[in-house]
Structure formats: structure tokens, C-alpha cells
Amino acid sequence: MVKQSKAHKVPFAKNYASEFLVFEKGEGVYLYDPTGKKYVDFGSGIAVNALGHGRSDLADIACSQMRKVIHTSNLFTSEPSVFLAEKLVALGDFDAVHFGNSGAEANEAAIKYSKLYSFNKKGAGNHKILALVSGFHGRTIGALSCTYNPAYKTPFEPLMPGVEFIPLNDVKALEATLDSTFAGVIVEVLQGEGGLQMMSREFAEALNRLCRKHDVILIADEVQTGLGRTGWPFASASVGLNPDIISLAKPLAGGLPLSATLIPAKINELIKVGDHGTTFGGGPVTCAVAGKVLDIILNPDFLANVRKQGEYLSKKLKTLAGKISFIGETRGTGLLQGIEIIQPENYKGDLIKSVISKCEDNGLIVLKSGKTIVRIAPPLIINEKQIDEGIAILEKTLESFGL
Ligand code: PMP
Numbered sequence: 001m002v003k004q005s006k007a008h009k010v011p012f013a014k015n016y017a018s019e020f021l022v023f024e025k026g027e028g029v030y031l032y033d034p035t036g037k038k039y040v041d042f043g044s045g046i047a048v049n050a051l052g053h054g055r056s057d058l059a060d061i062a063c064s065q066m067r068k069v070i071h072t073s074n075l076f077t078s079e080p081s082v083f084l085a086e087k088l089v090a091l092g093d094f095d096a097v098h099f100g101n102s103g104a105e106a107n108e109a110a111i112k113y114s115k116l117y118s119f120n121k122k123g124a125g126n127h128k129i130l131a132l133v134s135g136f137h138g139r140t141i142g143a144l145s146c147t148y149n150p151a152y153k154t155p156f157e158p159l160m161p162g163v164e165f166i167p168l169n170d171v172k173a174l175e176a177t178l179d180s181t182f183a184g185v186i187v188e189v190l191q192g193e194g195g196l197q198m199m200s201r202e203f204a205e206a207l208n209r210l211c212r213k214h215d216v217i218l219i220a221d222e223v224q225t226g227l228g229r230t231g232w233p234f235a236s237a238s239v240g241l242n243p244d245i246i247s248l249a250k251p252l253a254g255g256l257p258l259s260a261t262l263i264p265a266k267i268n269e270l271i272k273v274g275d276h277g278t279t280f281g282g283g284p285v286t287c288a289v290a291g292k293v294l295d296i297i298l299n300p301d302f303l304a305n306v307r308k309q310g311e312y313l314s315k316k317l318k319t320l321a322g323k324i325s326f327i328g329e330t331r332g333t334g335l336l337q338g339i340e341i342i343q344p345e346n347y348k349g350d351l352i353k354s355v356i357s358k359c360e361d362n363g364l365i366v367l368k369s370g371k372t373i374v375r376i377a378p379p380l381i382i383n384e385k386q387i388d389e390g391i392a393i394l395e396k397t398l399e400s401f402g403l
Contacts, residue, residue: 003034021360026053029382031365040390042376043365047192047224047336050251051296052379058254058289065288073279080288087294088260091233092246095265099258099282103223104138106247106259107186111142111160112276113245113267114184114217120270121215122180128162130178130185130216134194134370135168137186137221146186148194169203178210184217184245189235192224192377195370196331196338204241211244217267218242223249223259228297228380230334231307238333251380254293258286297380306380309387310334313376316391324398326351331373335380338373344403355397364393 007020024034029052031039044050051058065080072078085097098109111129118126131137131146138144144153145160153159166173168191178185185207189199211218220243225235227248232238234246244267249259259281296302310333317339321327328340343351355374359366369375378390 005033005035005037028052028054029379029386037363039360039363039365040378040386040393041365042378042390042394043367044377044379045255046250046367047229047377048250049255050228050380051254051293052381055254058292061288061292062256062285065285069284071280071283071285074277074281077282078284078287080284080291081282084282084287084291084294087291088248088262091298092262093264094246094262095268096263097282098261098263098276099287100249100261100278101257101280102138102259103221103247103249104140104143105278105281106223106249106261107137107143107146107219107221108140109261109276110186110219110221110245110247111146111184113261113263113271114219116275117217117267117270118183118215126181126183128164128182129160130174130182131163131165132187132191133165133167134191134197135165135186135188135221136191136193137188138223168197169200171203171206174203174206174210178214178216180214180216182214182216184219185211186219186221187241188221188225189239189241190225190230190332190336191369192336192375193369195373196336196375198331198333199239199241201240204236204239208240208242217244219245219247221247223247224377225336227251227294228303228306228334229336229377231303231310232334233298233303235334251297252293253286253290256286256289258282258290302380306334309380309382309384310337312384313337313387313391316387317376320391320395320398323395326401326403327398328372332375335382336375336377338369338375340372341374342372347403351401354401358397358400359394362393362397364390364397366394 007022023031025032029041031041088097100106115127133148135148137146142160145163191197220236244264246262252258317330321330326342328342331338341352367375
């Protein structure tokens with residue numbers, strides 16, 4: 001059989017592309033397709049592969065755990081799950097964790113816990129959720145209801161009732177909208193899917209203050225920003241946000257599906273057996289791997305290096321923006337950054353789509369955020385030389401448009 005780099009007409013539901021680049025293996029920040037072509041990975045499987053590809057340390061842990069016990073359900077537990085829960089809870093003022101399998105599930109749990117708290121403390125009817133314009137929280141009905149982009153939602157309406165949106169960093173809108181009829185506010189500190197807009201310190205302070213005042217649960221969706229992506233254990237802390245609940249997922253188990261919803265004592269003490277649950281969440285294999293991932297990522301030297309590489313990347317992107325006429329702003333922080341593509345009026349076609357696909361042709365994987373941002377989210381282990389390598393491909397690709 002001839003090895004091909006692209007898969008066509010795969011019987012996947014049409015909610016994905018019709019043509020896929022196929023990866024056969026990976027090593028560090030590089031991916032390889034079946035023909036042996038090498039790609040610099042500036043995408044990490046949508047900000048997931050934080051420790052890079054081909055990690056035999058993680059594979060050994062997963063294999064060894066699979067030989068012992070793969071799955072217990074949540075009627076029982078295992079040592080790796082207990083250890084991981086203890087580690088995660090110790091990361092802040094948390095009392096417990098609910099494990100799931102995806103970012104959307106982490107947020108579903110967060111939304112349910114905030115409603116459960118409000119129902120117990122304030123009575124029925126105080127169930128509203130406040131979310132932010134351009135926010136993204138997942139595709140399941142609850143998380144989707146809190147996601148802003150109408151294109152993702154319209155065919156599935158009516159969704160969960162009682163969700164309202166205000167613009168990010170609009171303190172006046174927050175003051176005018178939030179009251180005690182809300183159960184929760186769900187926010188991202190850096191909007192990963194919605195265009196890499198960053199929360200201001202002033203807005204974070206207002207969220208802390210007003211959620212406390214109205215006894216509303218503040219949920220930080222750190223599915224994309226949490227565990228090192230911005231150079232900190234949680235991006236919330238870097239802007240002074242003090243959430244009650246933090247949802248985590250993408251990097252948690254180094255590429256295996258695992259999510260965690262961290263909750264405080266004031267919520268945990270109201271939850272009864274059966275209020276929420278999942279079959280697979282927090283199984284022994286994913287938790288064993290996540291234990292190792294956390295040990296590596298949360299090392300202060302590792303985090304300091306993410307911030308250092310982030311600054312280097314930021315400098316490189318600013319230089320690039322100075323050279324290429326159709327780059328607008330540079331956005332983001334740590335190893336979650338991007339460049340704005342401003343499509344010239346005379347350009348026929350979809351420029352950002354062409355940029356991403358030409359990057360692939362030239363051996364670089366990048367992502368999109370919002371409608372106009374090329375998002376860069378490499379494995380957190382990337383070094384300056386590898387950043388240079390990816391940026392050189394990006395520069396060559398952007399220049400090739402001759403605009
Ligand atoms: N929240 C945020 C901030 C995300 O970036 C994502 C995924 N991009 C999700 C939630 C949903 O995660 P998942 O696709 O694993 O359900």
C-alpha cells in the first residue's frame with residue numbers, strides 16, 4: 001500500500017473537514033506523516049500535548065497501569081485516581097475534584113455545581129449563568145449554551161435557558177447585569193477559541209467583588225489556559241481572578257482524555273450522592289499519567305521556562321508583524337499566542353484559511369482562533385531554536401502570498 005499524508009472520504013460525521021492530514025508518529029515538538037514528512041507542531045492537538053509527542057515516560061506509566069487495572073468506574077477507585085485528586089485539590093482553596101473526560105464535561109459539572117449551590121442557598125429560580133462575548137466552553141448542550149458563537153448554537157436551539165452574555169472587560173456591563181438571580185459566571189482569562197482576548201486586572205477584580213457580593217459562583221474555564229500554558233499553574237492567578245471553581249482538561253493527562261472540575265468546600269458540602277456522575281471520568285490510566293504530567297509542569301523551573309519561551313515567541317511575532325503587511329495585532333501570552341490576519345480587500349478567497357493550509361504544506365501546524373487569528377500553542381517543552389524553526393516556516397509562508 002502506498003503511504004499517503006492525507007485521508008479523504010473518511011466516514012467521520014461531516015462536522016469535521018473532508019480531508020485530514022494523517023500523523024503516524026511524533027517526537028518532542030515534531031510530528032511525522034506516513035510519508036515521513038516532518039512538521040513543527042505549533043498546535044499541540046489544540047493545546048493538549050503539553051509535554052510533546054512520543055513520551056516514553058508517559059507511555060510506560062500508561063502501559064504499566066493498564067496491566068494492573070484499566071477501569072474501575074466511579075463505584076470504586078484506584079490509587080492513581082486518589083493521588084491525583086489530592087494533588088489537584090492542593091493547588092488552591094479547593095475541597096474536592098470531579099473528574100470527567102473532556103473540557104465540555106468539566107464545564108458541564110461546573111455549571112451544575114453552581115446551580116446546585118444557588119438552589120440550596122438562594123432557592124429555586126436563581127439559576128441564570130453569565131458568560132462572555134467570544135467565550136468558548138464546549139459543544140455539549142450546557143457548555144454550548146454558555147458559548148458565544150451563534151454559528152455553533154442556532155440549529156440546536158432552544159438551549160439551556162437563562163444564559164446571558166456581556167463583553168469581556170466591560171465592568172459597567174458586569175455591574176449592570178450581575179445580581180443574585182445568577183447561579184454562576186463562567187469566564188476564560190485568555191479566550192483560546194474566540195480570538196485570544198485577555199481579561200484585564202480591573203475586570204478580574206470586578207468579577208471577584210461582584211460574585212462575592214451577590215453570592216454567585218465564579219467559574220474559571222481553564223481548559224485551555226490551565227496547567228502551564230500561560231506560564232502559570234492557572235492563568236486566573238496571573239490577572240488576580242479568584243474563582244470558586246476551576247475547570248481543567250486539555251494538558252492534564254498529556255494527551256489522554258481527562259478533565260477535572262475543582263470545587264470549594266462551600267459547594268462540596270451541599271452535594272449528595274447521585275447529584276452528578278460519569279462512568280469513565282478519572283480512571284486509573286489517565287490519572288496515573290496525569291500525576292506525572294503535573295509533577296513535570298508544576299515544577300517552578302518548568303513554568304519559568306514557559307514564560308521565557310513565551311517572551312521569546314512574543315518578540316518573534318512582533319518582528320514578523322513589522323515585516324508582513326497583512327498582520328495586524330499580536331495577541332496572547334505564554335505559549336498561547338497569535339497574529340491577526342487582516343485580509344486585503346483585493347484578496348480573493350479566505351486568506352487565513354489559505355495561510356493555515358500553506359503552513360501545513362510547508363511543514364508547520366498552526367491553529368485558528370476566532371475569525372482572524374492564527375493561533376500558536378506549541379508543546380510547552382519547546383525551545384528557542386525550535387521556535388525559530390517554526391517562525392521561519394511561518395514567515396516564508398506569509399511572504400509567499402506576495403501581499
Ligand atoms: N473550554 C475551553 C476554554 C476550550 O478551549 C475548549 C476546547 N477548545 C473546551 C472548553 C471544550 O473542550 P472539549 O473539546 O475537550 O470538550
